[in-house]
Amino acid sequence: MTSDLDTRSALQETLPTVFGYIGIALAFGITAKANGLSVLEILLMSLITYAGSAEFVIVSLIALHAGVGSIVLSVFLVNARMILMSTVVAPYLSHESMAKNIWAGTLLTDETFALSMNKLNYTGRKLNFRWLDTANLFAYLVWAFASAVGGMLGNLINNPEKYGFSFALVAMFIGLLYLQMISDRTIKLLVQVLVILFVVVLMYLGMRWLPQNGLLLVVTLLGCAFGVVLKHGIK
């Protein structure tokens, strides 16, 4: 990553994400097709709902003919973490116009969020609309295009899991987590390590009681609270 906040650096820095997106979106398209959705429905879902992992949830619920209300509620729960991510990114764009803020929020994802958090460590904790918008748009278009292609390939490929692409985004989270740890100077390394261990333990224990999607949000909030306590405790 560089300190430049221009279109070119945004494209370069989003490339690994996009590579991950292609694999997951193809897998999504194939799965959705196998569950009876048409290519048009797959494309519209990726363009309008644009919700990554939640789209897999939607497809599995549609296959069960679940009610619209219960599907929408599930999607809200899966995506409630977006509220937190947008809250973290928004202050860095508050110098931009309202329209630009709304547009940047509209296309923010786990991945472009994680990228921008990493970017902050290289730019003296600054972000701008142009960089984030380029990253967002690049990811958005590739996601929509690749999920439609997945739908067209449809039944030609079964069991897309075995090619390893499903791991692309996990690998990205591992990479961004490590890069974040070593480059974020605003939080001490010891505090970061302790918070990470805390989250690992809580995720493991919590899976016994709470469904994963709700758990992710609860554990993130508890992890942040633990972090604040540690930050004040460890000087």
Add this chain to the structure above:
Amino acid sequence: MALSSYVLLVILGSGLVTWLSRVVPFILLKQFKLPKIIVNFLGFVPICIMTALWMESLFIQHLGQFPSLNVPNALASIPTLISAMISKNLLVIVIVGVISLAVVNLLI
């Protein structure tokens, strides 16, 4: 190409709640500043969320019991983490991750 009204309603409804989750904080924070304690709190969101997302793929949930380990993902995580430490380059990390899982799937 078929488009059922049921699927269209699901797409629009889920799209709306997702969009609101993404956009409302941007609208509010354009007008208000967050207090320092909240900013401190939110500073931990990236590492917490990324760790939690990783753990989701590492464990398989069985409600009422402790989760079991997703062995292929756990094994693939090791070279991925090592490549992160050595390369510090996201593209390299993603490629190593994908190849690792593909190899693990071949061997298991």
